[in-house]
Amino acid sequence: MCTTCGCGDPELVPVELHEKILAGNDRVARHNRDHFVEAGVLALNLMGSPGSGKTAVLEATARAANGRWRLGAVSADLATDNDARRLEAAGIPSKAITTGQACHLDAELVHHALHDFPWRDTDVFFIENVGNLVCPAIYDLGQAANVVVLSVTEGEDKPLKYPVMFKAADLVLLAKCDLLPHLDVKVEKIEDALARVMPRRRMLKVSARTGEGMEAWIAWIEERRAPVVEKRKTLGVVTSAGPASAFSWGHVHGPGRGQGR
Amino acid sequence: MHEYSLIQSLVARVEAEARAHHAVAVHRVVVKIGELSGVDPELFRTAYDTYRAGTACERVELEMRRVEAAWRCPACRRPIEKGAVLSCPACGAPAALDEGSDAILLETIEMEVP
Numbered sequence: 001m002c003t004t005c006g007c008g009d010p011e012l013v014p015v016e017l018h019e020k021i022l023a024g025n026d027r028v029a030r031h032n033r034d035h036f037v038e039a040g041v042l043a044l045n046l047m048g049s050p051g052s053g054k055t056a057v058l059e060a061t062a063r064a065a066n067g068r069w070r071l072g073a074v075s076a077d078l079a080t081d082n083d084a085r086r087l088e089a090a091g092i093p094s095k096a097i098t099t100g101q102a103c104h105l106d107a108e109l110v111h112h113a114l115h116d117f118p119w120r121d122t123d124v125f126f127i128e129n130v131g132n133l134v135c136p137a138i139y140d141l142g143q144a145a146n147v148v149v150l151s152v153t154e155g156e157d158k159p160l161k162y163p164v165m166f167k168a169a170d171l172v173l174l175a176k177c178d179l180l181p182h183l184d185v186k187v188e189k190i191e192d193a194l195a196r197v198m199p200r201r202r203m204l205k206v207s208a209r210t211g212e213g214m215e216a217w218i219a220w221i222e223e224r225r226a227p228v229v230e231k232r233k234t235l236g237v238v239t240s241a242g243p244a245s246a247f248s249w250g251h252v253h254g255p256g257r258g259q260g261r
Numbered sequence: 262m263h264e265y266s267l268i269q270s271l272v273a274r275v276e277a278e279a280r281a282h283h284a285v286a287v288h289r290v291v292v293k294i295g296e297l298s299g300v301d302p303e304l305f306r307t308a309y310d311t312y313r314a315g316t317a318c319e320r321v322e323l324e325m326r327r328v329e330a331a332w333r334c335p336a337c338r339r340p341i342e343k344g345a346v347l348s349c350p351a352c353g354a355p356a357a358l359d360e361g362s363d364a365i366l367l368e369t370i371e372m373e374v375p
Binding site: 023 | 288356365371
């Protein structure tokens with residue numbers, strides 16, 4: 001290179017990044033998670049095929065929980081706010097996220113939805129993802145756990161066909177179990193398939209229609225809530241005036257106790 | 262079809278890095294994609310080829326390093342056979358994925374700086 005003016009042969013520079021392509025999403029997800037933790041809200045990301053019964057499971061959850069927690073939900077679909085309206089009718093304050101062409105929720109869409117929803121006034125907050133067994137699996141939203149709803153009519157080998165989704169699951173709810181007597185489906189085969197894709201297999205058989213298994217599901221949520229409640233205590237932020245100054249994000253996340261700062 | 266949104270993030274990241282280095286051109290982009298990443302390599306490439314026009318990646322072929330997924334026991338390091346139940350046959354511990362098995366990484370960018 002010319003030492004007088006700097007002109008001359010260009011240089012090829014390799015930049016080693018080894019960085020997640022989803023790093024931007026993961027940053028927003030961490031931000032969401034911090035908010036949930038600070039407010040003592042258990043956030044659950046509910047995924048599953050279209051028609052697997054995610055909304056029906058939530059409706060049944062509201063019935064089974066019978067007022068023991070304050071519930072809330074955001075519900076995503078490409079079009080319509082039908083699911084959010086169903087959840088509202090079931091007693092779960094809800095907001096629709098209409099994704100347009102997007103086949104999955106990302107952390108930014110959830111973050112945006114939190115800004116005008118009183119999520120701080122909930123104990124258990126459901127994020128009902130777009131019905132899809134592929135794309136939602138790789139997007140962290142800031143949830144405490146992933147729950148995959150798999151209905152008995154979807155085929156015994158479904159977990160083997162969509163290993164990435166079931167690998168990401170903390171719990172599988174085997175839904176529509178009231179139909180089992182009418183089908184040639186063997187639950188053991190589904191359990192076996194899960195064991196080959198999900199290292200910490202956990203599955204509960206449920207029926208939104210009959211209420212079967214809902215107690216175990218409620219108990220699972222309670223078990224997951226314990227550390228969240230404990231964490232809030234250690235942060236010392238449970239006061240009627242809202243969270244203390246342990247956290248500061250400099251922006252408001254919807255109305256509610258927390259007030260956001 | 263989340264591959265398009267991944268490519269959008271990838272190209273934006275490459276362009277930001279190129280700007281930061283005042284690069285006049287980008288020559289190589291290397292990504293690492295694991296078998297259990299949830300990314301379809303062919304769709305990923307198609308999305309890249311569709312999206313790169315008019316960006317800093319316009320003349321750059323995408324180099325993709327693919328990683329085969331493998332599970333093993335986190336305690337005794339014993340590998341788990343493909344398709345087998347994901348717990349260690351010896352000690353029963355739940356299996357863990359080998360590094361890179363679910364990677365979606367931007368590894369290297371090579372750029373021309375004045």
